[in-house]
Amino acid sequence: xKKLLCVLxxxxxxxxxxxxxxxxxxxxxxxxxxxxxxxxxxxxxxSLDDYYAQFDVECEMGIRSNxxxxxxxxxxxxxxxxxxxxxxxxxxxxxxxxxxxxxYLEGMKDAxxxxxxxxxxxxxxxxxxxxxxxxxxxxxxxxxxxxxxACDFYGCKGALDDLHEAGIPVITxxxxxxxxxxxxxxxxxxxxxxxxxxxxxxxxxxxxxSDMKGTIYYGTLPxxxxxxxxxxxxxxxxxxxxxxxxxxxLTGEEPEDHYTAFEGIMEGDDSIIGLWGLYSSATWGIMxxxxxxxxxxxxxSVDNDRVILEGIYNGKILxxxxxxxxxxxxxxxxxxxxxxxxxxxxxxxxxxxxxxxxTNVEAAFEEYYNGATLADYMAGNH
Numbered sequence: 602x603k604k605l606l607c608v609l610x611x612x613x614x615x616x617x618x619x620x621x622x623x624x625x626x627x628x629x630x631x632x633x634x635x636x637x638x639x640x641x642x643x644x645x646x647x648s649l650d651d652y653y654a655q656f657d658v659e660c661e662m663g664i665r666s667n668x669x670x671x672x673x674x675x676x677x678x679x680x681x682x683x684x685x686x687x688x689x690x691x692x693x694x695x696x697x698x699x700x701x702x703x704x705y706l707e708g709m710k711d712a713x714x715x716x717x718x719x720x721x722x723x724x725x726x727x728x729x730x731x732x733x734x735x736x737x738x739x740x741x742x743x744x745x746x747x748x749x750x751a752c753d754f755y756g757c758k759g760a761l762d763d764l765h766e767a768g769i770p771v772i773t774x775x776x777x778x779x780x781x782x783x784x785x786x787x788x789x790x791x792x793x794x795x796x797x798x799x800x801x802x803x804x805x806x807x808x809x810x811s812d813m814k815g816t817i818y819y820g821t822l823p824x825x826x827x828x829x830x831x832x833x834x835x836x837x838x839x840x841x842x843x844x845x846x847x848x849x850x851l852t853g854e855e856p857e858d859h860y861t862a863f864e865g866i867m868e869g870d871d872s873i874i875g876l877w878g879l880y881s882s883a884t885w886g887i888m889x890x891x892x893x894x895x896x897x898x899x900x901x902s903v904d905n906d907r908v909i910l911e912g913i914y915n916g917k918i919l920x921x922x923x924x925x926x927x928x929x930x931x932x933x934x935x936x937x938x939x940x941x942x943x944x945x946x947x948x949x950x951x952x953x954x955x956x957x958x959x960t961n962v963e964a965a966f967e968e969y970y971n972g973a974t975l976a977d978y979m980a981g982n983h
Contacts, residue, residue: 608910609623611696621938622726626665627667627668627684628944628945628946628947629852629939629945629946631682631935631939631944632668632671632946632947633945635680637675637678638670638671638672638673638674638675638950639671639672639673640660640669640671641669641670641951642669642670642948642949642970644669644950645662645664645666645667645670645946645947645948645949646670646681646948647664647670648662648664649662649663649664649777649779649786650662650801653830654777655834656830656834657830658779658825658827658830658958659779659940660779661778661780662777662778662781662782663778663781663782664782664783664785664786664949665783666784666785666787666946666947666948667945667948668945668946668947668948669947669948670948670950670951671947671949671950671951672950672951672953673928673932673950673951673952673953674953675953676925676926676928676953676968677925677928677931677968679714679928679931679932679935681712681715681931681934682716682935682938682939682942683716683938684716684717684718684938684941685941685942685943687717687743687977688718688746688938688941689718689721689743689744689745690719690720690725690744690746690747690748690937691720691721691722691723691735691736691739691744691747691749692720692721692748692749693722693723693732693735693747693749693750694706694723694724694725694749694842695725695727695735695751695752695775696724696725696726696727696751697726697808698726698981699881699882699906700881700906700907701775701881701906701926702724702750702926703972704926704930704969705750705774705926705927705929705930706722706724706930707927707928708880708926708927708928708930708931709748709930709934710722711927712931712934713934716934717899718938721744723735723736724805725752727752728752729751729756729757731752732752732757732760733756733757733759733760736749736764737760737763739769740763740769741769743805744769744797745769746769746770746771746772746937746940746941747764747771747772748934748937749771749772749773749774749776750773750775750776751775751776751777751778753771753882754777754778754779754780754826755778755779755780757781758778758780758781761778761781761782761783762781765781765782767926769785770784770937770940771784772785772786772933772936772937773786773787773788773931773933774787774788774929774930775787775788775789775817775828775929776788776791776826776827777827784940784946785933785937785946785948785949785950786948786949786950787933787937787950788950788952789828789924789951789954790951790952790953790954791831791832791835792834792835793836793922793923793954794831794832794903794922794924794954795833795836795838795879795903796835796838796839797834797835797839797922797956798832798835798877798902798903798920798921798922798956799835799838799839799840799877799901800835800839801901801919801920801956801958802817802839802899802901803839803840803873804876805899805919806874806875809958811874812845813843813845813846814843814845814874815845815847815872815873815874815967816846816848816849816872816873817840817841817846817873817874817875817877818848818850818851818863818866818873818876818877819833819836819848819849819850819851819876819877819878819879819883820850820851820852820853820859820876820877820878820879820880820886820887821833821850821851821852821879821880821883822852822853822854822879822880823853823854828880829879829880832879832903833850833879836848836879841961841965849912851863851866853882853886853906854882856886856889857886858882858886859878859882859883859886859887859890860886860887860889860890861886862886863886863887863890863891864890864893864894866892867891867896868951871900873896873949874881874898875898875899875900875901876891876898876899876900876901877901878900878901878903878904878909878921879903880904880906881906881909884900884902884903884909884912884918884921885906885908885909888908888912888917888918892917899919900917900918900919901918901919902920902922902923903923904923905921905957905969907966907970907978909921910957910962910965910969910975911978913957913958913959913962914959914963914975914979916959918959920956921953921956921957922953922955922956922957923956923957923965923969924952924953924954924955925952925953925969926941926969927969927971928952929952962975963975963976966978
């Protein structure tokens with residue numbers, strides 16, 4: 602009997618020391634103890650190749666983390682972990698002329714100061730060569746980690762390879778690269794963004810007695826962008842059930858490009874029933890073309906630049922699917938610190954999206970712009 606009890610005790614001890622097999626339980630308790638992180642894929646994404654293949658985007662991009670994929674529901678309230686030491690981290694942002702890039706940078710600087718780490722900053726100004734040069738310099742300086750928003754989704758592979766060879770972990774923010782390997786990805790559910798913008802337009806049309814026939818035009822980029830193709834997919838899926846609706850793209854980069862394209866199409870096409878701006882510059886250009894031409898077409902959007910939120914408040918835009926850039930910076934920095942502290946992190950962290958319309962636009966403005974008010978913005982006070 603004593604021998605049997607010893608065997609049972611030994612078995613219990615072995616089982617208690619055996620690592621748990623569910624990926625969700627392997628990651629840092631920072632995530633598992635916070636109910637605002639939802640597990641959406643317990644196995645975790647190891648490669649984005651198959652994900653982007655469904656959108657006809659070539660991709661050879663791997664994720665080294667063996668953690669699960671999580672969806673963050675907490676908006677901007679991202680608590681930051683305590684660094685084990687004063688890390689030196691490089692942050693390369695693709696561009697800061699647009700508001701999202703500028704907020705990424707502002708959010709990252711504030712978060713780094715909050716937890717007392719050294720942050721090296723590179724504004725690549727949409728030049729992959731400048732981004733690569735900054736990363737090469739950081740490798741020479743021996744940074745602990747790099748966070749980046751890629752300029753060129755394929756051209757950044759060389760820099761990612763160099764970081765891997767140097768043993769420096771890298772976490773990406775915003776649209777992930779389509780080549781190379783990274784340790785963790787912080788990205789948006791862009792299919793959801795497109796779907797929610799499409800559903801808002803669909804609801805408006807149905808509520809206003811549309812026979813659901815005609816053309817919906819949307820503004821997008823003239824080149825392949827991971828966020829664009831995924832948003833397009835979500836938007837178009839909404840209208841697949843209406844065989845008499847055709848969804849067509851017009852391309853451009855700056856608001857002026859979209860203004861010109863939509864001004865021309867609205868003058869000559871009387872089949873239009875709705876419009877969509879896939880990203881901020883498109884929405885801005887479309888909104889101006891509709892307003893200046895006096896057209897009655899409903900418009901929805903993705904992105905939350907100030908001019909878009911003002912357009913929602915003034916009734917020029919039905920609504921826009923929005924997200925917090927500062928939130929993204931904090932999510933990326935938190936994962937980086939945990940990784941450097943020796944803890945396991947998720948493979949993908951999806952930021953939550955919020956559809957903003959007239960009912961919640963003022964609160965959304967304050968959230969996205971650090972307490973500033975929409976009223977002050979419209980009065981020209983900031």
